[in-house]
Amino acid sequence: MFGRIIVGRRYIKIILLAVVLIPLLHQLIVLITRGKEHTGYNIPKLQDKVPTLQGVNDYFKNIGNSAQNATETPDDIVDAGEPVVIYPDVSDPEILADLPYLKADGSLNKYFFSKFVDHDDNKKARKVFQENNRLYADYIMEPIDEPKVDNLQRPSEDYKLANATLLSLVRNSELDGILSAMEQVEAKFNSKFHYPWTFMNDVSFSKEFKTKVKAATESEVHFITIPKKLWKKPIFIDKDLEQKNIDLMLANGVGYADMESYHNMCRFYSGTFYNIPHLQQFKYYWRVEPDTKYFCDIDYDVFKFMQDNNKSYGFNINLYDGPSSITKLWNTTMEFLEEHPKYLNPNGAFQWLLEDMQNPEKNQIAGYSTCHFWSNFEIADMDFFRGEAYSKWFEHLDNSGGFYYERWGDAPVHAIGLGLFEDKSRIHFFRDIGYHHMPFTNCPNSDRCDCEAGKFVPWFSVEKENCMANWVKYGMSEDEKNMF
Ligand SMILES: *[C@@H]1O[C@H](CO)[C@@H](O)[C@H](O)[C@H]1NC(C)=O
Numbered sequence: 001m002f003g004r005i006i007v008g009r010r011y012i013k014i015i016l017l018a019v020v021l022i023p024l025l026h027q028l029i030v031l032i033t034r035g036k037e038h039t040g041y042n043i044p045k046l047q048d049k050v051p052t053l054q055g056v057n058d059y060f061k062n063i064g065n066s067a068q069n070a071t072e073t074p075d076d077i078v079d080a081g082e083p084v085v086i087y088p089d090v091s092d093p094e095i096l097a098d099l100p101y102l103k104a105d106g107s108l109n110k111y112f113f114s115k116f117v118d119h120d121d122n123k124k125a126r127k128v129f130q131e132n133n134r135l136y137a138d139y140i141m142e143p144i145d146e147p148k149v150d151n152l153q154r155p156s157e158d159y160k161l162a163n164a165t166l167l168s169l170v171r172n173s174e175l176d177g178i179l180s181a182m183e184q185v186e187a188k189f190n191s192k193f194h195y196p197w198t199f200m201n202d203v204s205f206s207k208e209f210k211t212k213v214k215a216a217t218e219s220e221v222h223f224i225t226i227p228k229k230l231w232k233k234p235i236f237i238d239k240d241l242e243q244k245n246i247d248l249m250l251a252n253g254v255g256y257a258d259m260e261s262y263h264n265m266c267r268f269y270s271g272t273f274y275n276i277p278h279l280q281q282f283k284y285y286w287r288v289e290p291d292t293k294y295f296c297d298i299d300y301d302v303f304k305f306m307q308d309n310n311k312s313y314g315f316n317i318n319l320y321d322g323p324s325s326i327t328k329l330w331n332t333t334m335e336f337l338e339e340h341p342k343y344l345n346p347n348g349a350f351q352w353l354l355e356d357m358q359n360p361e362k363n364q365i366a367g368y369s370t371c372h373f374w375s376n377f378e379i380a381d382m383d384f385f386r387g388e389a390y391s392k393w394f395e396h397l398d399n400s401g402g403f404y405y406e407r408w409g410d411a412p413v414h415a416i417g418l419g420l421f422e423d424k425s426r427i428h429f430f431r432d433i434g435y436h437h438m439p440f441t442n443c444p445n446s447d448r449c450d451c452e453a454g455k456f457v458p459w460f461s462v463e464k465e466n467c468m469a470n471w472v473k474y475g476m477s478e479d480e481k482n483m484f
């Protein structure tokens, strides 16, 4: 009897222990798995973040060559005048003395481009990230409304459009994705202004595509088949060398390294799209990708904003790149600069490109920060790309074969071109255009927007790919800082 009581007590103890321990264990498991979500297991490789990826395979099968004619463009548009490009007179010693990136004899000062001004050996990348992350959070959470300029243009009767088009490279199979993006751009912006749309494809658009897209807007719509010479791989690319490099890139986890059409697309958006005959008539474009989201009401004309405030490029997300896809891009650029130092803009965003503290491994592999404007959204002036500096540099890049021997994306190419050859005061952060392209978001703290303010990416461990803080510190002019 006594024995049975003892056994009973032990039994009670076990039950009590179980009652207390099981929920504790459960709690622990929940914590561990939640931790996993946040520390970035199952995160897509960053090299794979570039837009227009899904279904690329289907799209580029069966490349045809069926030219289509453009419809007429509206003739009632405002003339923006001739592009102004002034290079510093580097033969003048006084001017030269003020340019730290050139030597006294006018040649390139390579040392300038190998050193980030705020480099600090004693500061850990982790700490820099924490500071930058805080800076970004404070910045993006500041309540904003529209840009604080006195020349915003509102829709009105007999409104004259700027010289601009909405622009999209899209496959027939992406119809639903582009309709979804169009619907938002129309609702938030374009139904108020009626800018024309231009759709580009390397094969002809299907009847269904054209009918449905036309029905999604009251604006004019143009369907363009990209001329082969602006799209296809140049004939000088060495097949053996290309294959060798593709194998190397695949081994380094560079997504789509073996997909020729993907390289074609990157080269096209880097340096040839603005030469499409149909696009010659336009100055500005707004790039719209399938399956993107637009969260904020825009009640002013963004193209006129660019024109009237002397902007040539607008973006809304700043990211580091996967350096293994661009190991030679910076060196190839330095070769060009050695030959043509005069193209460098005295007010370029050099330090933004040279920053090496938040993710030093990027610089170790690629030779520069890899920070870029995420180009699946951009509102820009094609005359910058058509200008002498950018187009000569693009030709140099193209001749090196890097679009095929590596997988240079149009985002890093645009960003280096802008950072070196454009006045940084002409680059605008459209922080009021709330935007999402998987997995990154720009969401301002504004009553005009329907999104979670300040949210950048769903996974904490990917936050360190955000280099927006560097743009705030090294790219923004005073006017830009006070813009909102
Ligand atoms: C394109 O324009 C040319 C010349 O105006 C015309 O001959 C041709 O039929 C047009 N093609 C299409 C597909 O409309």
Ligand SMILES: *[C@@H]1O[C@H](CO)[C@@H](O)[C@H](O)[C@H]1NC(C)=O
Pocket (backbone or CB within 6 Å): 077, 078, 079, 080, 081, 163, 280, 281, 282, 283, 383
């Ligand atoms: C629009 O811009 C393009 C490129 O700068 C230019 O060639 C064209 O003449 C412009 N059109 C008008 C009407 O100003």
Ligand SMILES: *[C@@H]1O[C@H](CO)[C@@H](O)[C@H](O)[C@H]1NC(C)=O
Pocket (backbone or CB within 6 Å): 084, 086, 310, 423, 425, 426
């Ligand atoms: C636009 O900006 C560029 C570069 O800062 C400058 O050279 C030019 O004079 C500006 N143009 C106007 C109209 O303000």
Ligand SMILES: *[C@@H]1O[C@H](CO)[C@@H](O)[C@H](O)[C@H]1NC(C)=O
Pocket (backbone or CB within 6 Å): 327, 328, 331, 367
């Ligand atoms: C780039 O150039 C530097 C300096 O000339 C050199 O040390 C480095 O190996 C080059 N990197 C690549 C990837 O070619």
